[in-house]
């Protein structure tokens with residue numbers, strides 16, 4: 238399973254409801270609630286197959302849109318509905334109707350659990366957890382450190398609870414995989430009392446992806462996760478790196494919030510913290526304005542106006558200097574983290590690229606690994622150029638360290654963790 242496989246989580250109550258014991262209950266609905274969106278997937282955990290997936294966007298506006306794709310039995314036709322969807326409750330009801338139209342209604346006894354992506358679990362939640370009132374209150378208490386995400390996640394959970402109060406709702410935390418980080422990696426070197434009073438420390442994010450990809454990388458190498466050290470590079474619109482030693486995270490690039498670390502689509506990643514008060518004192522910017530600058534108007538978009546790596550590569554091919562600068566800054570930071578995590582791990586068996594950029598952008602992989610031959614790292618141009626949805630090795634056979642492309646699957650991971658918690662199957666069998 239993950240580094241935190243125990244079904245006996247602090248608040249886990251496996252088999253609490255009749256639905257969880259129902260032998261035919263093998264389906265898990267995975268919900269990822271944003272402030273104005275709701276993404277969902279329905280999976281069957283007998284084989285991890287997807288039965289349906291979709292997205293509701295622009296919730297609360299006149300122009301809400303629901304896109305639903307049934308996938309069972311070879312898949313069906315994608316359906317799109319436009320029109321005002323007032324809130325998350327109405328959104329989930331609309332999703333439930335779409336699923337029911339495919340014979341996959343949420344009232345089905347086959348549904349074992351609803352698994353929720355929750356961005357911030359603080360230090361308290363190191364494993365998937367069945368939600369009760371106390372868990373809800375704790376997620377609420379973490380809102381100050383995740384003001385954009387936790388409120389939306391809470392809305393999703395409450396909405397699902399209202400729809401199926403009898404069903405286990407499982408919270409799967411983005412931070413959980415990183416709770417194994419040693420204090421040396423998790424602490425900022427600031428006054429301890431101040432830090433503790435305000436819960437300031439490095440939590441890390443994208444943990445579900447880092448957990449999944451590090452394990453799948455071990456599988457690709459034909460070895461047990463406990464045996465291998467992996468540097469995972471999750472490069473999407475948000476981006477983070479992690480150092481995983483024997484299946485446990487020992488360092489990661491995001492910190493108190495998902496702003497720290499790598500250069501991202503719109504986020505700066507690492508900057509001297511003095512940039513913030515310099516701008517407040519000298520440019521007359523408010524804290525909120527600096528927040529928007531660093532989170533929304535920085536990174537690739539700040540450097541060159543585009544955050545899509547495809548567009549940046551196209552502009553570079555046309556000789557655009559700002560796009561080239563953005564690419565170079567992005568790669569330089571990435572290379573620094575590879576070097577840093579190599580040193581943290583001491584021995585590295587694989588570097589795994591994942592998410593939108595990592596899985597698709599061969600030039601990013603090539604440039605990030607270029608010049609690292611002394612570290613046993615190299616990319617084979619032919620292998621790197623192959624486009625595929627499968628996990629694969631793109632380093633040459635002689636390379637001491639494997640360079641891998643491993644597509645992430647956060648929904649499957651959330652479903653697996655949720656199912657392992659509520660079923661009597663146990664994580665080992667679910668994961669077999």
Ligand code: AMP
Nearest residue numbers: 473474544545546547592593594597598
């Ligand atoms: P994600 O957040 O994982 O969905 O990743 C989204 C990002 O992946 C986009 O903003 C693009 O920069 C990048 N991306 C997606 N497809 C490609 C591709 N074929 N080549 C390069 N970058 C891509």
